[in-house]
Amino acid sequence: MDDRTTASDTPLFDTLTVIGPGLIGSSVLHRARRDGMLARRLIAVDNNPTFRQRVWDLGIADEVTENVAPAVAEADCVMLCVPVGVMGEVAATAIPAMRPGAILTDTGSTKVSVIDAIRPSLRPDISYVPAHPMAGTEFSGPDAGFATLFENRWCLLTPLPETSSDMAVSAVESLWQRCGARTKDMTPEHHDRVCAIVSHLPHLLAFTICGTADDLADQTRSEVLDFAASGFRDFTRIAASDPIMWRDIFLSNRDAILEMLARFTEDAQAMARAIRWADSDYIVDRIERGRQIRRSLIENHQA
Numbered sequence: 017m018d019d020r021t022t023a024s025d026t027p028l029f030d031t032l033t034v035i036g037p038g039l040i041g042s043s044v045l046h047r048a049r050r051d052g053m054l055a056r057r058l059i060a061v062d063n064n065p066t067f068r069q070r071v072w073d074l075g076i077a078d079e080v081t082e083n084v085a086p087a088v089a090e091a092d093c094v095m096l097c098v099p100v101g102v103m104g105e106v107a108a109t110a111i112p113a114m115r116p117g118a119i120l121t122d123t124g125s126t127k128v129s130v131i132d133a134i135r136p137s138l139r140p141d142i143s144y145v146p147a148h149p150m151a152g153t154e155f156s157g158p159d160a161g162f163a164t165l166f167e168n169r170w171c172l173l174t175p176l177p178e179t180s181s182d183m184a185v186s187a188v189e190s191l192w193q194r195c196g197a198r199t200k201d202m203t204p205e206h207h208d209r210v211c212a213i214v215s216h217l218p219h220l221l222a223f224t225i226c227g228t229a230d231d232l233a234d235q236t237r238s239e240v241l242d243f244a245a246s247g248f249r250d251f252t253r254i255a256a257s258d259p260i261m262w263r264d265i266f267l268s269n270r271d272a273i274l275e276m277l278a279r280f281t282e283d284a285q286a287m288a289r290a291i292r293w294a295d296s297d298y299i300v301d302r303i304e305r306g307r308q309i310r311r312s313l314i315e316n317h318q319a
């Protein structure tokens with residue numbers, strides 16, 4: 017394994033095994049195939065036979081199998097890209113079969129509960145570096161992946177002092193940088209609070225508003241959804257996300273999501289009060305803050 021943190025002309029790993037080559041895992045494999053800079057040999061593991069066939073047909077792995085143990089035995093790096101609710105059980109199968117000195121990483125959208133689920137299976141001779149690429153779409157499965165998914169996006173790392181060697185952290189940073197991402201380290205607790213507000217709560221709101229609109233359409237037997245303007249359409253894109261993945265995220269980041277939802281509910285109540293009492297200044301101030309956030313996001317992205 018080569019732990020250089022800048023792009024070089026040799027692959028970072030000899031063998032990379034991706035367990036769960038869906039949207040995220042297959043995007044890593046596409047990138048690895050396209051540039052040849054992540055690993056010389058790519059192995060994919062999936063428990064869904066249709067997905068295994070698709071990964072093989074896409075030509076993004078050298079070996080595709082349902083058997084975890086032989087697929088991880090020679091890997092320098094094993095990346096878990098399965099839903100957060102099954103990370104623990106998949107890690108429990110993979111870790112005993114990994115070679116000494118190998119790196120384990122994951123891409124789960126929540127970190128505290130994934131780390132808690134994996135920790136009991138860890139070995140002192142394996143480095144575990146949790147990670148979370150802040151990039152994705154509403155689609156899932158191997159056909160949804162593409163090589164540029166992580167381009168100019170953040171990948172958040174939550175290394176653990178007791179399980180993540182410096183060399184392993186550098187290698188995982190390098191892996192994501194070679195996928196086109198920028199990397200940042202933070203604690204798992206901070207990660208979960210940040211993601212609760214910028215990712216998990218927006219998804220919760222999208223699922224809820226679509227459900228409410230659908231209920232209203234049922235009750236009034238009217239075609240409200242046919243007239244959906246672009247604001248509502250933006251919500252429906254997010255609401256089309258995978259139900260199992262999002263059930264797992266909500267249940268595994270319960271405390272932070274409920275805390276952010278309570279704060280949001282208070283702010284929504286304040287907005288309701290402002291509308292009731294025609295408090296124009298409050299309403300304009302809130303909307304102006306939204307515009308500023310949008311502008312600074314676009315400026316940062318362009319920078």
Ligand SMILES: NC(=O)C1=CN([C@@H]2O[C@H](COP(=O)(O)OP(=O)(O)OC[C@H]3O[C@@H](n4cnc5c(N)ncnc54)[C@H](O)[C@@H]3O)[C@@H](O)[C@H]2O)C=CC1
Nearest residue numbers: 036038039040062063097098099100124125152153156157
């Ligand atoms: N979808 C997104 O936009 C993002 C998702 N993530 C996280 O990355 C992980 C993967 O997400 P996606 O790629 O979107 O999911 P996905 O549903 O597209 O892919 C998951 C893959 O794991 C496989 N799988 C499930 N259980 C398995 C098991 N027990 N053994 C072997 N394979 C199994 C599935 O067959 C599927 O191919 C999740 O933990 C998710 O929270 C992180 C960033 C963005």
Ligand SMILES: O=C(O)C(=O)Cc1ccc(O)cc1
Nearest residue numbers: 125149150151152153154215
């Ligand atoms: O599709 C979108 O807008 C997303 O926000 C994708 C996404 C889903 C889950 C994550 O943990 C990170 C990104």
